[in-house]
Amino acid sequence: MFKIRTGVAVAAMLVALAACGGTEQAADKPAATGPRVLKLWHYEGADSAMGKAWAESVKQFEASHPGVTVKLEEKAFEQIRQSAGMILNSDEAPDVMEYNKGNATAGLLSKQGLLTDLSPEATKRGWDKLLSPSLQTTAKYDERGVMGAGKWFGIPNYAxxxxxxxxxxxxxxxxxxxxxxxxxxxxxxxxxxxxxxxxxxxxxxxxxxxxxxxxxxxxxxxxxxxxxxxxxxxxxxxxxxxxxxxxxxxxxxxxxxxxxxxxxxxxxxxxxxxxxxxxxxxxxxxxxxxxxxxxxxxxxxxxxxxxxxxxxxxxSSGNIWVVPENAKNKDLAYDFIDITMKKDIQNLLGNSGGIPVAADPAAITDPKSKELIENFNKLSTSDGLAFxxxxxxxxxxxxxxxxxxxxxxxxxxxxxxxxxxxxxxxxxxxxxxx
The missing domain is CATH 3.40.190.10 (Periplasmic binding protein-like II)
Incomplete structure (x- = not known):
């Protein structure tokens, strides 16, 4: 959904990436001293299924990470759509962000080097086992920025x-x-x-x-x-x-x-x-x-x-969690994503009107939610999802x-x-x- 960057902007991006190339290891590790903050962006309404599930994820994250606070910034869909490339290419990048999946968005930014390769974390944390092959389509992008194969640049936790x-x-x-x-x-x-x-x-x-x-x-x-x-x-x-x-x-x-x-x-x-x-x-x-x-x-x-x-x-899968290449607290970002994939969070999402990817089916008790998930399963099992x-x-x-x-x-x-x-x-x- 993002317009192609100009040659000047791309050149500036490459210089910036080269300059921060030596900080990759530091970005994945906790800061040596001082309080830490996880900077989180998403554009879901508080009353939406995802908004409710992610609010609970924030609570669980802060409870399990003493001394770490979450700075949540709720952005409008159009804000992120129009400015993500520019923001992620700066030191203002969040640590973890909800982003649109597909060639035109996540694929483009992955090709530009603005997103972190999550492949090691996907294997280490078992995300590759929780997501079906059809849902993995929007998580992986090749060197051309085309979805469906290559490295993991995003993690969907709903459909x-x-x-x-x-x-x-x-x-x-x-x-x-x-x-x-x-x-x-x-x-x-x-x-x-x-x-x-x-x-x-x-x-x-x-x-x-x-x-x-x-x-x-x-x-x-x-x-x-x-x-x-x-x-x-x-x-x-x-x-x-x-x-x-x-x-x-x-x-x-x-x-x-x-x-x-x-x-x-x-x-x-x-x-x-x-x-x-x-x-x-x-x-x-x-x-x-x-x-x-x-x-x-x-x-x-x-x-x-x-x-x-x-x-x-x-x-398709829902929008994906991405970790910007310029994120300052990548280790915290991975932990937060992992919490959103937990069974209790997935069950909450399902009972709030969302379509979870890793819930316990027996735990979804709301009748309307059951209807929603059953209709999705009809499409998914019949290869009927067309992006x-x-x-x-x-x-x-x-x-x-x-x-x-x-x-x-x-x-x-x-x-x-x-x-x-x-x-x-x-x-x-x-x-x-x-």
Whole structure:
């Protein structure tokens, strides 16, 4: 999700890395004297499943590390997305940080030498045994910054996927059943629109709208297409049936009123708040909203279901813990990551509306959480996780935001938008030698 650095910035980065090359051993060891502080960054809300689990992890860390305090800085998603490369290339880098997984983000920073190789710790602490092969995909990156193989540069401690959230009260009022097929889903959208309700809560200014575009593409996709797009195992035709159908259908949904024309300027948070307030019957987004909805929705019944008809869905491991190469307390960072992988923390995450990677299944007692985890397991066991649309190339997040905004505003045709998103993808392929 980060734009490629300029030549001057890269040169400065290399000088900085060379200058600190001799401090690697010191960074992994405790300071000789004085109080120590673990500097932790993440962007999860306090009421989210991850926020609750990580707050408990902080308590356990401080209890097991006398004399060490945790300096937690809760950053906005966009803050970290836009400035991580610059911050990690300075002495202001945190010791451990939640970061986006994928080629465009963690892969790019690993290639630039800004992240610590966690391979020895993954083996030593057994993280490689706790994470299934599919979840390890986003933890490992090769020398090109391509995920799926190479060294461990991040550790995921939860999983996630995109689903359809729905307001059960509004569905009942409109006489709409939970759709089992895509045709039934579009019929439900039409029913709400005819009743004067815009059916979909959409955030076009950030990630949510592009996830709808990707879900539409995945309705025509199989694993080889996903591997070609995400892992560069083949060529991608952006005018092929997958993206062509997605762009055409998305634009059609705008024309039909299923997606509001004002949604181009709406951010993810405002989208979520509008659904919590009962304004929209449907919201398409990730499992990271689950805990928030469980806590904040008071005035109606709600539920979720998998996007109807798809064998492939957006999803993967969750965001990953990374340890910056410039971190001052790497040993503490490793200990903190290890605590987040403990059974009791994983169980707390699962019972709070998250998808744990190492929980005791019998310990997950919340009914909604069980439903959430069962749906994820359906995708995971059927090889149905297709990652996310902004992962393939640096800066691709902004490209896709612009593309869907053009579809919503009608300022470009679907074919023009496809050309717009194809160009930087193909440029990146050329840059890495594919």
């Amino acid at each position: 996630e996927y995109v689903m359809v959230y729905y307001n059960k009260d509004l569905f009942k009022k409109a006489g709409v059943e939970v759709p089992a097929t895509f045709d039934e889903f579009t019929a439900a959208l039409e029913t709400f629109k005819k009743a004067g309700t815009t059916p979909l809560a959409v955030g076009g200014a950030e990630y949510p709208a592009q996830q709808i575009l990707y879900q539409l593409a995945l309705s025509k996709a199989q694993r080889p297409w996903v591997d070609a797009l995400q892992l560069y195992k083949g060529k991608v035709d952006f005018k092929g049936p997958e993206f062509k159908y997605a762009a055409d259908t998305f634009a059609d949904w705008v024309k039909k009123g299923y997606i509001g024309k004002d949604s181009a300027a709406i951010k993810a948070e405002d989208m979520g708040v509008s659904f919590i307030g009962g304004k929209y019957p449907i919201l398409v987004s990730g499992s990271w909203w689950y805990g928030r909805f469980a806590t904040d929705i008071k005035d109606f019944e709600w539920g979720s279901f998998l996007w109807p008809g798809n064998t492939m869905n957006a999803g 996310y649309p902004d992962w393939p190339a640096p800066g691709y997040y902004d490209v896709l935001v612009s593309g869907v905004q053009n579809l919503i505003n009608g300022t470009k045709t679907p074919d023009q938008v496809l050309d717009e998103i194809a160009a930087p993808y193909n440029e990146n392929l050329a840059d890495i030698g594919n």
